[in-house]
Amino acid sequence: MIRFEHVSVHYDSEATARAGEAPPPALREVDLEIPEGELCLLVGPSGVGKSTLLGTVSGLVPHFTGGTLHGRVTVAGRDTRTHKPREMADLVGTVGQDPLAHFVTDTVEDELAYGMESLGLPPATMRRRVEETLDLLGLNELRERPITTLSGGQQQRVAIGSVLTPHPRVLVLDEPTSALDPAAAEEVLAVLQRLVHDLGTTVLMAEHRLERVVHYADQVLLLPEPGARALLGDPAEQMGVSPVRPPVVALGRLAGWSPLPLSVRDARRMAGPLRERLTGRPGGAPDREGTDLAGAHTPAPRGGRELPDAAGPLARLRAAMRTRPRRPGHGAADTGPGAAPAAELSGLTLRRGHVTALRGVDLTLRPGQTVALMGRNGAGKSTLLGTLMGVHTPTSGSVTVGGPERLAPAETHPRRLLRHAGLVPQEPRDLLYADTVAAECAAADEDAAAEAGTCRGLVAALLPDVAGETHPRDLSEGQRLALALAVILTARPQLILLDEPTRGLDYAAKSRLVGILRALAGEGHAIVLATHDVELAAEVAHRVVILAQGEVVADGPTREVVTSSPAFAPQVAKVLAPERWLTVSQVRAALDSPEGVKE
Ligand SMILES: Nc1ncnc2c1ncn2[C@@H]1O[C@H](COP(=O)(O)OP(=O)(O)OP(=O)(O)O)[C@@H](O)[C@H]1O
Numbered sequence: 146m147i148r149f150e151h152v153s154v155h156y157d158s159e160a161t162a163r164a165g166e167a168p169p170p171a172l173r174e175v176d177l178e179i180p181e182g183e184l185c186l187l188v189g190p191s192g193v194g195k196s197t198l199l200g201t202v203s204g205l206v207p208h209f210t211g212g213t214l215h216g217r218v219t220v221a222g223r224d225t226r227t228h229k230p231r232e233m234a235d236l237v238g239t240v241g242q243d244p245l246a247h248f249v250t251d252t253v254e255d256e257l258a259y260g261m262e263s264l265g266l267p268p269a270t271m272r273r274r275v276e277e278t279l280d281l282l283g284l285n286e287l288r289e290r291p292i293t294t295l296s297g298g299q300q301q302r303v304a305i306g307s308v309l310t311p312h313p314r315v316l317v318l319d320e321p322t323s324a325l326d327p328a329a330a331e332e333v334l335a336v337l338q339r340l341v342h343d344l345g346t347t348v349l350m351a352e353h354r355l356e357r358v359v360h361y362a363d364q365v366l367l368l369p370e371p372g373a374r375a376l377l378g379d380p381a382e383q384m385g386v387s388p389v390r391p392p393v394v395a396l397g398r399l400a401g402w403s404p405l406p407l408s409v410r411d412a413r414r415m416a417g418p419l420r421e422r423l424t425g426r427p428g429g430a431p432d433r434e435g436t437d438l439a440g441a442h443t444p445a446p447r448g449g450r451e452l453p454d455a456a457g458p459l460a461r462l463r464a465a466m467r468t469r470p471r472r473p474g475h476g477a478a479d480t481g482p483g484a485a486p487a488a489e490l491s492g493l494t495l496r497r498g499h500v501t502a503l504r505g506v507d508l509t510l511r512p513g514q515t516v517a518l519m520g521r522n523g524a525g526k527s528t529l530l531g532t533l534m535g536v537h538t539p540t541s542g543s544v545t546v547g548g549p550e551r552l553a554p555a556e557t558h559p560r561r562l563l564r565h566a567g568l569v570p571q572e573p574r575d576l577l578y579a580d581t582v583a584a585e586c587a588a589a590d591e592d593a594a595a596e597a598g599t600c601r602g603l604v605a606a607l608l609p610d611v612a613g614e615t616h617p618r619d620l621s622e623g624q625r626l627a628l629a630l631a632v633i634l635t636a637r638p639q640l641i642l643l644d645e646p647t648r649g650l651d652y653a654a655k656s657r658l659v660g661i662l663r664a665l666a667g668e669g670h671a672i673v674l675a676t677h678d679v680e681l682a683a684e685v686a687h688r689v690v691i692l693a694q695g696e697v698v699a700d701g702p703t704r705e706v707v708t709s710s711p712a713f714a715p716q717v718a719k720v721l722a723p724e725r726w727l728t729v730s731q732v733r734a735a736l737d738s739p740e741g742v743k744e
Pocket residue numbers: 156157158171189190191192193194195196197198210211621622649
């Protein structure tokens with residue numbers, strides 16, 4: 146159905162042009178065919194060319210992105226070199242990484258109908274398919290809503306729905322579940338699988354969170370490293386050689402299982418001997434919330450070893466943070482049991498338009514503690530973070546930040562507030578305005594009234610390989626996140642908020658982020674992560690708070706909360722239940738520990 150014949154793509158890079166060199170290809174010599182009626186998962190680390198490969202199928206590469214395509218891509222016999230993306234629209238439906246940028250209408254219903262209107266489908270068919278899709282993706286209640294008032298995950302569902310309604314024969318999806326809560330992700334993947342099985346649709350999908358998707362794949366197309374040959378094959382075999390792998394596969398490799406399991410179910414069948422080996426060994430997730438762990442150097446909340454690739458940036462970050470003078474009352478704080486909370490929410494209710502986004506929320510955020518804020522799309526997570534930053538004024542109840550100073554964020558001048566609370570938004574780009582990394586850093590120093598060079602020092606710690614003159618637009622997703630984090634850390638806020646920080650990150654970038662967050666908690670910062678990434682929460686959070694329709698419905702130590710609901714349990718917990726391990730790094734540490742030592 147999709148045929149790649151000796152396909153290579155070169156982008157024109159200013160840096161290589163200046164140096165008089167030919168740029169390295171973003172994609173090299175892809176020569177393979179994806180058959181009709183299969184779900185093919187595209188896998189590989191960041192920057193390896195996944196979006197580029199997807200773009201060659203929809204025709205966006207090179208027609209819209211620039212660069213040069215060598216070779217030929219045909220979809221159902223149509224050559225993407227000679228057919229513009231518009232001329233492929235009846236055949237190929239595409240969802241990109243940034244759905245908001247591609248919406249063309251104002252409301253949910255109109256967006257679902259738009260693609261069909263362009264293809265001239267009869268009104269009765271359009272009506273039926275809009276209704277079907279609203280039901281299929283749980284969008285009925287939102288049908289009349291302006292798209293701009295939807296939460297991130299709600300928007301992603303609309304973007305997926307809008308490509309399903311015209312019933313294209315081929316779907317090309319770039320990280321379609323990145324903003325979805327775990328249950329919504331499963332629903333969307335089940336819908337896609339049904340299209341593949343019932344209608345013979347061909348799906349080509351790139352995704353970083355393999356734990357969500359790999360067991361749905363008929364084949365895996367692996368791009369192991371930049372410039373390497375693309376390999377198409379059986380998912381379990383590909384996972385045996387892939388540099389990126391979900392926890393269940395990493396656990397299988399650690400335990401020496403063959404064939405490698407792709408699903409929790411497969412792994413549970415093989416896990417008996419591993420469970421026996423682990424019995425009585427120390428480690429695992431703590432049963433308490435970890436507030437009493439918070440000291441000047443809080444140990445990592447998990448028994449896991451420090452990830453080797455996190456150690457470098459981590460050490461540099463610590464050094465960069467220590468060299469900065471502390472303002473009294475700011476930054477890394479007293480974390481003893483009697484220390485003032487970093488933030489307090491009391492009876493907080495917040496209305497946004499006709500929606501009550503938060504209802505009677507009581508929450509105390511403590512220095513040195515990392516809290517994962519979880520819950521379905523639209524549950525109110527971003528709204529809660531926005532309220533701590535003064536973006537929204539409480540309808541009733543109260544919010545304070547700033548420890549003993551007890552500042553109301555909405556009434557505090559932004560310059561003052563940023564010394565107490567900083568938010569890395571869902572899209573870090575929203576925080577970055579300047580044309581270069583260096584200019585961004587200079588602006589951050591000025592905003593925070595920090596010594597010149599403070600932000601640059603943090604960038605050097607987090608992103609040692611990035612030149613000052615780089616445009617933030619040209620950074621990878623993970624690099625942009627690190628820059629935004631450096632900008633926020635320049636003011637040394639005690640409270641650090643991150644909205645869905647692992648969107649678009651590969652496993653290596655995620656490990657580095659985990660290392661950095663542990664160091665920050667160790668320095669006494671209070672951290673809140675709004676996240677759908679159950680694996681991240683298991684790895685880094687002391688405490689998990691779950692919101693449902695704006696209300697706190699669970700609040701407690703990570704292990705207790707995540708294992709009480711299959712939707713929030715990480716893969717390792719599901720495989721090894723009722724044992725207490727949550728992550729592969731905890732299991733590895735336990736296996737490395739002296740045998741038979743009881744806790
Ligand atoms: N329009 C463009 N112009 C110049 N270079 C580009 C362009 N788009 C991508 N690149 C470069 O091509 C390489 C491959 O990028 P691509 O976005 O395809 O990778 P990816 O595997 O999808 O990464 P990620 O998982 O982070 O989304 C990267 O080095 C990237 O910087």
